Amino acid sequence: MHKLDVVFFASLRESLGKEKVTIELDKVTSIEEIKQAVASLLDNPDPLFEEGIQASIDYNFARDSSKVDPESVKEVAFFPPVTGG
Amino acid sequence: MIKVQKADFDVASLYQALCDNNQTGAVAMFVGRVRDFGDKSNQTDSNKEETLFELEHYPGMTEHNLQQIVDEAHSRWDLHEVQVVHRVGELKVQDQIVFVGVSSSHRAEAFQACDFVMDYLKSRAAFWKKETQSGKSQWVCAKESDEKSLERWSN
Secondary structure, X not given: OEEEEEEEOXXXXXXXXXXXXXXXXXXXXXXXXXXXXXXXXXXOOHHHHOOOOEEEEOOEEEOOOOEEOOOXXXXXXXXXXXXXX | OEEEEOOOOOHHHHHHHHOOOOOOOEEEEEEEEOOOXXXXXXXXXXXXXXXXXXXXXXXXXXXXXXXXXXXXHHHHOOEEEEEEEEEOEEEEXXXXXXXXXXXXXXXXXXXXXXXXXXHHHHHHOOEEEEEEEOOEEEEOOOOHHHHHHHHHHOO
């Protein structure tokens, strides 16, 4: 098993009331499956499934179908659409 | 050069750094400023309060995103230098928030690359804005028009 840090930002962090959770993965897993695994650790996971929530794998924007290899990936993040500039 | 910082930036020094090349014939620069886009229609002089913004970012990812955008600009146009400075932390109306500067031999490349970097920064760099007015805070929503603007660069 490999530990994977999952971090949250902005409005999602606030509505989940958490900055980070750590999950354990034993095989290549999609972002969609990681979301389900994270949800099982949260009291109120609904905000994670709100429309527009985006994900990243080691700082690169990812899709729900993107794969996470627990041997090489260090961090997955979930956050709302970005609003810089 | 890419910088994500709390401190304000000096446009004159950034411009000087962009000019440090004998081949530079054009410099295009963009400065984004914090504007007050709250609804003031219900406010009188007595209850008018300053709008504050908090800029959050994802340390590591934000710089990575910006570097990818700058690298892409270099691959699309013949550029000498690209500089991006984006502020984070607490900001108020009229503060400078972002600087994008591009130097090249000719103006067309400089204008286009500056526009390109700003467009991608809006939709592909990990920053989030929170607005506070009269003690109430809310996260700024992303605009569909920003995402749509990226289509201009898809060919």
